[in-house]
Amino acid sequence: MARITMREAISQALWEEMERDPSVFILGEEVGVWGGTYAVTKGFYDHFGPERVRDTPIAEAAIIGGAIGAALTGTRPVAELMTINFAFSAMDHIVNEAAKLHYMFGGQFVLPMVIRAVGGGGRQLGATHSQTPDAVFAHFPGLKVVAPGTPEDAKGLLKAAIRSNDPVLFIEHATLYQVRGEVPEGDYVIPLGKSKVQRPGKDVTIITYSKMLELSTKAADQLAKEGIEAEIVDLRSLRPLDMGPVLESFKKTNRAVIVEEGWRSYGVGSEVAARIYEEAFDYVDAPIQRVAQKEVPLPYNRTLEQMALPQIEDIVKAVKEVL
Amino acid sequence: MKKEEHLELYYQMVLIRLVEEQAAQLYQQGKIGGFLHLYIGQEAVSTGLISARQPQDRVITAYRDHGVAINCGLSAREVVAELLGKVTGSSKGKGGSMHMADVNKNFWGGHAIVGAHLPIAAGLALGDQYQKNDGVTICMFGDGATNIGYFHEALNLSKVWNLPVLWVCENNQYGMGTAVERASAVSEIRQKAEGYSIPSSRVDGMDVLAVRKASEEAIAYVRSGKGPYFLEIVTYRFRGHSMGDPERYRKAEEVRQWQENDPIGIYRRYLVDHAIATESELNEVDQRANETTLDAVQFAESSPEPPAEMLFQHIYVDAD
Numbered sequence: 001m002a003r004i005t006m007r008e009a010i011s012q013a014l015w016e017e018m019e020r021d022p023s024v025f026i027l028g029e030e031v032g033v034w035g036g037t038y039a040v041t042k043g044f045y046d047h048f049g050p051e052r053v054r055d056t057p058i059a060e061a062a063i064i065g066g067a068i069g070a071a072l073t074g075t076r077p078v079a080e081l082m083t084i085n086f087a088f089s090a091m092d093h094i095v096n097e098a099a100k101l102h103y104m105f106g107g108q109f110v111l112p113m114v115i116r117a118v119g120g121g122g123r124q125l126g127a128t129h130s131q132t133p134d135a136v137f138a139h140f141p142g143l144k145v146v147a148p149g150t151p152e153d154a155k156g157l158l159k160a161a162i163r164s165n166d167p168v169l170f171i172e173h174a175t176l177y178q179v180r181g182e183v184p185e186g187d188y189v190i191p192l193g194k195s196k197v198q199r200p201g202k203d204v205t206i207i208t209y210s211k212m213l214e215l216s217t218k219a220a221d222q223l224a225k226e227g228i229e230a231e232i233v234d235l236r237s238l239r240p241l242d243m244g245p246v247l248e249s250f251k252k253t254n255r256a257v258i259v260e261e262g263w264r265s266y267g268v269g270s271e272v273a274a275r276i277y278e279e280a281f282d283y284v285d286a287p288i289q290r291v292a293q294k295e296v297p298l299p300y301n302r303t304l305e306q307m308a309l310p311q312i313e314d315i316v317k318a319v320k321e322v323l
Numbered sequence: 324m325k326k327e328e329h330l331e332l333y334y335q336m337v338l339i340r341l342v343e344e345q346a347a348q349l350y351q352q353g354k355i356g357g358f359l360h361l362y363i364g365q366e367a368v369s370t371g372l373i374s375a376r377q378p379q380d381r382v383i384t385a386y387r388d389h390g391v392a393i394n395c396g397l398s399a400r401e402v403v404a405e406l407l408g409k410v411t412g413s414s415k416g417k418g419g420s421m422h423m424a425d426v427n428k429n430f431w432g433g434h435a436i437v438g439a440h441l442p443i444a445a446g447l448a449l450g451d452q453y454q455k456n457d458g459v460t461i462c463m464f465g466d467g468a469t470n471i472g473y474f475h476e477a478l479n480l481s482k483v484w485n486l487p488v489l490w491v492c493e494n495n496q497y498g499m500g501t502a503v504e505r506a507s508a509v510s511e512i513r514q515k516a517e518g519y520s521i522p523s524s525r526v527d528g529m530d531v532l533a534v535r536k537a538s539e540e541a542i543a544y545v546r547s548g549k550g551p552y553f554l555e556i557v558t559y560r561f562r563g564h565s566m567g568d569p570e571r572y573r574k575a576e577e578v579r580q581w582q583e584n585d586p587i588g589i590y591r592r593y594l595v596d597h598a599i600a601t602e603s604e605l606n607e608v609d610q611r612a613n614e615t616t617l618d619a620v621q622f623a624e625s626s627p628e629p630p631a632e633m634l635f636q637h638i639y640v641d642a643d
Contacts (some may be wrong), residue, residue, distance in 0.1 A: 025453065051453065057483065062442045062476035069446015069460075072431065075453055077446075092439050092473075105424045105432060106415030107637040141638055165640035 001184060007177040009151035010116075011040050013158035014078065016187065018048055021076065024162055027054040028063055028080030028116075037082050038118060038177055060090035064115060068098055068167075071113035076162060084119035084171060085131050098167040099142035113168070114161045119147075120173040120211055120261060121309055127297035130305075132262040134210075135271070137169050138238035144192055145238040147171040149213030151181035153236055156190030164192060173211040173261075193240035197249065201231035204319050205249040207272050208259040209235040212291075212310060216259050219315035230319060238268060246272065247280050254285035255322040259315055264292035289318040324532075329599050332374055332531055334608050336366040336587050339390040341616040342399050343562075346389065346406055346420075349620070350566050355406045359420050362390035364561035367586035368493050369394045371534025372461065372556070375542055379458035381451075383431040383444050385465060386421035387560075395430035397423065399619035409626035416629045417637070429458075437498075438468040441477035441490075448486035448551075459545045460488045467498020469512050478519045481551040489538075489545050490516065490553045493528065499564045500572035516553035528558030529586045532593070559584075 004012075018024045025048075026041060032055040035042035045053045056063050060081060067079035081087050087094060094115065101109040121130035138145045144166055148154040154172070161168040198213060199220055208216045213234050220230040231249050235241065250256050256276060258269035269290035276288060294308040343361045350359045362369075365387070373382060373394040384391045392402050397413055405412030405423050413423045414433075421435040431447060434440035444462035451458045468474055469492060481488050492512045496503055504510045513523035522544070526537040534556055541552045559581040563570050594600040 023454075054484075057476070057479060059476040059480065061439075061473050062445065062480040065439070065442020065473070065477065066446035066449055066480060069443040069448070070450040070453065071446070072426075072443075073447055073450025073454065073456075075450050092436055093442065096436055097434075097439060097443065101432075102640060103637045104414065104418050104422050105426075106413075106417050108414070108424055108426045109432075110640055112640075144639070 001182040003180050004151055004183050005177060006151045006154055006179050006181070007038065007040055009155040009183050010158055010172060011042070013155045014041065015044070017159055017162045018052065023074065024076045024078065025052040025054065026078045026080065027056050027067060029056055029058055029082045031055060031080050036080070038174070060086050061093055064090035064093040064098070067113045067115070068093060068101070068111055071111040072109060076112045078114045078116060078162060081115060081117040083129055084117035084133060085129050087117055094137065094169070095140045095143065099140045102166070103142055110165055111167045112165045115167070115169045117169065117171055118174050119171050120175060121298045121305065122175050124300055124302055124305060126300045130298040132293065134171055134238055135262055135267045138268070142167070143239060144168040145171065146192055146236065147173070147210040147238060148236060149176070149210050149234050150198070151179065152183045153190060155183055156188050157192065157236065160189045160192050163189065168192065171210065176211055176214070179214065193237045193242055195233055195235050195242040195245040197231060197245055198234045199230070199232040201229035201253070203229045203253060204231070204255045204257065204322060205246070205253045206230050206232045206257050206259060206315070206319070207235065207246055208232065209238070209268070210261065212259040212261050215310065215312050216315055219312045219319070222312065222316055223319055228319065228323065235268070241271070243275050243279065247276065250276055250280050251283045254283050257289045257291060257315065257318045257322060259291040259310060261293055261310060263295055264290055265295060267292055286322040289321050291315050291318050326599055329594055330604070330608055332370055333590055333594065333605065334612055335370045335394055336531065336590065337609055337612040338399060338615060339366045339370070339393050340587060341612050342393065342402060342619065343389060345403065345616055345620050347562070347566065349406065355420065356408065357419050359566045360387040360564065361560070361562045362387055364581065364586070365493060365495060365528065365558045366390055367531035367534055367590070368528045368556045368558050369463065371531040372463070372491060372538045375535050375538035376459070376461060378429065379456060380542065381429045381431055381447050381458060381460045382463070383440050383447065383460065384433065384463040385437065385440065385468065386433070386435040387465070388421065388423050388433040391463065392423045392425070392430060392433070395425065396428040397425050397430065399615050400622040403619040403623040404626050407623045407626070408628070409623055410629040410633070411622070411626040415633065438464065438471035438473035440464070441468065441473050442480070444488055445477045445480050445486055448481065448488035449484065451487055452484070457546060458487065459542050461491060461542070462488055463491045463493055465498060466492060466494040466496070466503050466507065466512055469515055470498070470507055478516065478521060478551070482519045482521055485550040487545050488551045489541050490521070490551060492553070492555045493558055494555055495558045495560045497564070497572065500568070502572065511555070513553055513555040521551050521553045523553035523555065525555040525557065528556035529584050529589060531586060531590050
């Protein structure tokens with residue numbers, strides 16, 4: 001096992017898949033000469049060349065539409081959106097085309113493509129550049145939505161996404177790139193659509209993913225000092241959503257807190273809570289709690305921004321609420 | 324061109340006309356749901372254009388796609404069956420009028436969001452360029468699509484990357500009910516290509532042979548590796564935008580004048596006047612097209628509905 005950052009893990013996955021399969025190529029804003037706005041593709045342009053590491057105009061519909069067309073011809077494009085907020089400029093191509101073409105033409109169209117997008121708040125980028133709209137994309141059948149919370153998962157899931165024959169939106173959290181974690185040596189793939197228990201416990205189930213896994217883990221550390229053992233289930237994929245480990249854990253603890261960075265209304269927590277009530281109602285010992293972003297456009301001011309984002313104390317408080 | 328080729332072009336145009344007329348009737352009988360956009364009046368455009376392509380050339384178009392499908396080699400049976408939502412349709416009944424395709428015939432749809440298929444066309448061309456195929460992507464769209472952002476992003480990208488794509492604007496004078504000059508800053512659409520340094524030409528879309536010749540030249544240009552080319556084909560749709568069109572935006576006299584310029588009539592006269600075919604030979608072709616159309620309707624009406632389990636098929640390629 002090597003201890004590397006999330007950025008290195010994602011970069012390794014891309015590099016190894018490009019070495020393995022010549023049909024894989026990258027396109028996006030500043031992925032080439034610049035080396036990626038988050039430095040994920042640093043060194044790629046010099047090694048793989050301009051045909052396989054393609055700098056695009058700042059034109060998101062052309063990036064995603066172009067990736068769709070190229071995927072239809074049998075290549076495996078990895079399109080990078082500098083931030084997920086820019087995905088709205090390509091919304092039609094993501095949800096109206098990529099998510100629907102295979103179904104709408106009776107299975108004829110196959111789109112082996114990945115959209116990498118950087119999301120999340122906490123860096124004082126203001127309301128338009130700080131969103132966590134993961135649930136919006138997870139709403140659409142036909143799209144797969146993945147959002148890893150650890151370097152190990154990021155590498156294995158991105159490899160699976162690139163090898164997948166379906167369009168996958170791969171959401172990377174901007175403040176996780178520097179986070180380090182153990183990553184297995186060599187080639188490994190983690191199947192899409194599988195939740196995972198990241199921390200065992202018996203008193204309460206915390207269901208979360210992406211950046212909020214980090215905060216939930218810190219909250220669980222605090223709770224452990226008070227003798228409360230929280231089990232953390234990491235969704236990893238939002239669509240398909242794997243409720244298996246969630247329900248298994250909940251049937252053991254009978255108490256749940258769902259933690260997400262996006263807004264509470266119509267969010268991931270709403271969906272997971274509803275499914276627990278639908279599928280494990282007899283096991284409910286306390287109303288399920290949701291921790292999420294305050295319902296405001298994220299402000300620039302650091303203090304206000306942090307007030308709007310979920311904090312470790314919010315998670316601790318919510319856990320005590322359900323106990 | 325050999326006589327057989329002429330007769331084949333004529334046959335395709337007549338077949339499209341007859342299939343569309345049957346479709347209008349089926350729609351009025353309530354057998355076709357949703358929207359129905361007829362190609363009547365525009366037959367020479369896709370017939371001339373697609374007759375100029377090689378098998379490795381991809382075709383992608385907008386929602387007025389029944390005629391394009393037939394020109395690409397889809398049978399009238401699978402076109403009408405798709406209109407009726409039957410499992411024997413080209414998209415197994417899941418796409419409908421606006422979403423026909425057959426990837427084995429290099430026909431890539433049938434796209435219903437105005438302009439959205441242009442970036443996809445750029446991507447198809449990118450895929451061919453990346454894999455060093457010598458195919459040309461032929462992307463058809465209406466005049467209305469040239470006012471949306473996708474058009475400009477796609478044209479720009481095609482030039483920047485020198486993609487093997489032929490942009491074909493079917494200028495039928497109206498984006499739904501809004502005349503070109505009321506919606507577009509320039510009414511000669513090909514001028515828009517000049518802004519991207521893409522060479523262009525403009526051709527009479529009621530003359531199938533003129534369309535074919537212009538298309539051959541344009542496709543040859545793109546195949547030679549010089550990058551994208553823009554072809555504006557001026558045409559007119561004889562029917563409304565869709566079946567629900569009140570047609571308050573144009574005068575009956577204008578429609579009548581264009582109908583005198585019927586592309587099938589023009590071509591028929593040409594073939595007779597140039598002693599390429601006799602009236603009776605052309606009548607035989609008409610008869611054959613009519614039989615094919617009636618057979619297609621019979622086939623579609625007697626085809627089964629998609630089975631219920633198909634509802635959940637084709638959401639993903641990789642099963643969970």
